[in-house]
Amino acid sequence: MTTTLNELRTDALREISNIGLGGAVTALSDLTGVLFTLEAPQVHQMDTRTLSELCWMAPESLVVGTVSRVNGDWPGEGAFLFPWESACVLWQILVQMQPSGLDDLNELYQSVINEVSNIMLGNYLQAISQMTGFTLHMEPPAFAADMAMAVLSSILVEALYGQRELLAIETAFKTPEHEFKGYFLYLPETGNLEKLFGVLGI
Amino acid sequence: MGKAEVKLAGMGEIVFARGAGVLGCIGLGSCVGTVLFDPRAQAAALAHVMLPEAQEGDAAVQPGKYATTALPALLRILDTPPAFASRLKAILIGGGELFQNRSQALRIGERNVETLQRLLREARIEVVFEHIRGSSGRSFELDVATGLIRVRAVGSNFVEKDLSAALGILRRAA
Numbered sequence: 001m002t003t004t005l006n007e008l009r010t011d012a013l014r015e016i017s018n019i020g021l022g023g024a025v026t027a028l029s030d031l032t033g034v035l036f037t038l039e040a041p042q043v044h045q046m047d048t049r050t051l052s053e054l055c056w057m058a059p060e061s062l063v064v065g066t067v068s069r070v071n072g073d074w075p076g077e078g079a080f081l082f083p084w085e086s087a088c089v090l091w092q093i094l095v096q097m098q099p100s101g102l103d104d105l106n107e108l109y110q111s112v113i114n115e116v117s118n119i120m121l122g123n124y125l126q127a128i129s130q131m132t133g134f135t136l137h138m139e140p141p142a143f144a145a146d147m148a149m150a151v152l153s154s155i156l157v158e159a160l161y162g163q164r165e166l167l168a169i170e171t172a173f174k175t176p177e178h179e180f181k182g183y184f185l186y187l188p189e190t191g192n193l194e195k196l197f198g199v200l201g202i
Numbered sequence: 203m204g205k206a207e208v209k210l211a212g213m214g215e216i217v218f219a220r221g222a223g224v225l226g227c228i229g230l231g232s233c234v235g236t237v238l239f240d241p242r243a244q245a246a247a248l249a250h251v252m253l254p255e256a257q258e259g260d261a262a263v264q265p266g267k268y269a270t271t272a273l274p275a276l277l278r279i280l281d282t283p284p285a286f287a288s289r290l291k292a293i294l295i296g297g298g299e300l301f302q303n304r305s306q307a308l309r310i311g312e313r314n315v316e317t318l319q320r321l322l323r324e325a326r327i328e329v330v331f332e333h334i335r336g337s338s339g340r341s342f343e344l345d346v347a348t349g350l351i352r353v354r355a356v357g358s359n360f361v362e363k364d365l366s367a368a369l370g371i372l373r374r375a376a
Binding site: 047051052055059060062067069101102103142143144145146147148149150151152153154155156157158160161162164 | 212231232257259260298299300301302308310338339
């Protein structure tokens with residue numbers, strides 16, 4: 001392991017994510033008119049052996065996901081994953097219809113998920129930027145709908161590229177009003193963590 | 203096949219079977235399930251390859267993770283000297299690009315496939331079956347005793363093929 005993550009630093013990453021996702025979930029609630037709540041963020045410091053353990057869903061179940069590259073002072077990848085049924089909840093709320101299946105997943109449905117990701121990740125980064133003074137830019141999200149394990153592993157492998165280890169900050173959000181669960185992952189470049197800890201004074 | 207226990211190769215792992223057994227991977231995205239089959243020993247080894255090239259210092263830890271280290275590791279497991287590699291048969295599954303329109307795409311699926319195909323060509327190992335590239339994720343199972351391969355993707359996409367002749371699997375008395 002090249003990064004030293006003691007308890008204090010893990011706590012700090014969790015707290016940063018909590019603040020960031022707090023902003024993101026509020027934005028989602030504003031957009032949908034539905035109250036969303038956060039679960040406690042978890043920080044996973046992983047090597048390849050443990051990557052598969054990050055798959056919270058049945059590995060072959062259908063999920064809808066996005067991934068966006070983040071550049072600036074805390075670079076990495078931000079990703080959202082929605083089990084198919086949860087994506088359908090978002091589609092019903094936001095466009096009052098849902099695709100009958102994967103073949104029916106047209107550009108409109110994709111742009112809804114991309115927009116949700118855009119708004120949430122944008123607010124996440126803004127909250128972190130306000131706290132740290134960091135400059136952060138995100139690129140438009142890329143979209144996929146496929147087996148959970150295939151989508152997740154594609155995200156993780158790309159984030160792992162050029163790094164020895166992978167750090168994943170994972171948060172789930174849900175709403176009491178619907179059968180819904182969404183997952184957010186931030187995968188920071190581990191070589192750039194010192195800057196964050198420096199700003200936080202730890 | 204269904205009920206037989208499948209030896210699954212997780213990300214970066216290698217699994218092996220001789221004579222009987224089912225090898226497979228679940229949820230391959232940009233990763234490539236890479237099988238080498240030795241007709242003489244009726245044995246197969248499978249690596250769940252994640253990235254094309256090894257990074258310094260990491261290859262020894264998990265050779266199955268990289269294309270460049272996985273093939274030598276599979277030869278070692280099959281106990282095949284590199285000079286005799288051409289008697290082996292290969293199967294490649296995966297290497298898809300699930301995320302379309304990425305602005306800074308690393309094209310890892312494509313690069314995994316290209317690297318593995320080049321290394322197999324250089325070792326003169328014939329690829330007898332491949333289900334690669336495209337934009338979908340895949341799972342597969344290979345029955346080492348019968349040569350039956352099953353590839354699953356989301357939706358109704360399902361491929362089943364008898365590779366016994368291509369792999370040189372010996373016929374057993376009925």
